[in-house]
Amino acid sequence: MQEEQNYNFAYLDEQTKRMIRRALLKALAVPGYQVPFAGREMPMPYGWGTGGIQVTAAILEPEDTLKVIDQGADDTTNAVSIRKFFQKVAGVETTEKTEEASIIQTRHRIPERDLEEGQIMVYQVPIPEPLRFLEPRETETRKMHALEEYGLMHVKLYEDIARHGHIATTYAYPVKVADRYIMDPSPIPKFDNPKLDNSPALQLFGAGREKRIYALPPYTPVKSLDFEDHPFETQTWDEPCALCGATDSYLDEVIMDDKGTRMFVCSDTDYCTTRREAGHVGPDAQAVGEAAE
């Protein structure tokens, strides 16, 4: 009786997990290629990370330690609800520390701390097809991938430069994987694109609504597209993180009042906390402490 009342480990039934694992294996065999899979309905709406959750559920083992982040933060709605979901249906240990996690499910960021061999990144992907907004026909985009006809992707970058004077795409910046497939790295900021390249971690991408899975095996070369006279560049900030003083991390802008006061803080909360615990102090750390009181 007790058995029947419980969820199967990690919510999905074993046959479904098996199907997803097969898709994952194929995706790993052809890095950057979008493998269709029979995506299931999950107990949350599309757009909340149903693709990532199915991938995580398929690879999760009882001894895994899970970290879930949303825009770099461990304590935002999406991260909290997905972490709770897996605590409930899989009973696995969860953590906020990047170095302790064996699986990190993420929306929109890659942790600042260098990933290690053995770690698995799971990305939530809204639209897996990088060519979608240029070519609406799925039959045509598949053919373009198959025949490596990628001129169109550069038309998008061309349009950026023509309109803004520089490549204005700041997130979901298209990359070429292992010199073959063009891939949408999910809506991570282009600041994180260099972290995709040659990463020691295994990186899996799940798109729930579009029912596609793709993957980057460890140490896969990933190149961000650009023009010879407009090379790829990441975002930079004029000031360090207000809390921990980091100058090497991706900063979020926080509006402080209605008089235009703003501060910049690390989007990766674990990175920021770890640095502050180690004694690093940013220029505004005091002010924030007072505001919170």
Place this chain on the structure above:
Amino acid sequence: MSAQTMQQPARNDVSTDTPLLTVDRLTKLYGNQLGCADVSFDLYPGEVMGIVGESGSGKTTLLNCLAGRLSPEEGSVVYTDRTGEEVDVHAVSEPRRRMLMRTDWAFVHQNPRDGLRMGVSAGGNVGERLMAAGARHYGKIRSAALDWMEKTEIDLTRIDDRPSTFSGGMQQRLQIARNLVTGPRLVFMDEPTGGLDVSVQARLLDLLRGLVAEMGLSAIIVTHDLAVARLLSHRLMVMRRGKVVERGLTDQVLDDPQHDYTQLLVSSVLQP
């Protein structure tokens, strides 16, 4: 394949004695309906062939079969590429055919909206074929686009505007610029002046005639307008109900029509 660089080999590196396109007994059926039947001809380098006929006579079907956009039931189309190699357009692998379509060939649609990306700026439209052929230098792509906009008499300040803000004549000229930028050898045109008013037609024809002569292009032009055929084409085929009823030099066909239908066609043109 993605990184082939567009080199412009000397034109006419293949002898002009070898046909560029050899069409042999081409037949296309739509179920029981006849599209076009038993069409054969040779097209030589530098030659412009006109196909005229009434609506529904199979002109556009024939053009689409020639350009590899439709597959015929019978017959073959053989293209001789820059290296002199013969390519059977319908038997060759799809990657090769698509490669031909974006390098050696060009297709000008009747409605420019079919041939342009309406959501992309004029410069991006012209540059797309260059980028597809491997160009990765923004400055060079842009100057090529400007160069071609100048050749097709489009105001250079409009380079960053979308074609949806262009007039019909400008859209058609932009489509031509986009097609010719990679220096194709063979251009297929489906009613290139259809839907334009008469004065714009005249300018477009003038432009086309200049470009064809200057670049030494071969072209196949489908039209129902005999004046267009007279101005642009060297040779003419007259089609009716899917069959070629008369063919010959343009002036010969138009000045001394032999077939009943051609006589009707020629005499039905209003003389102002």
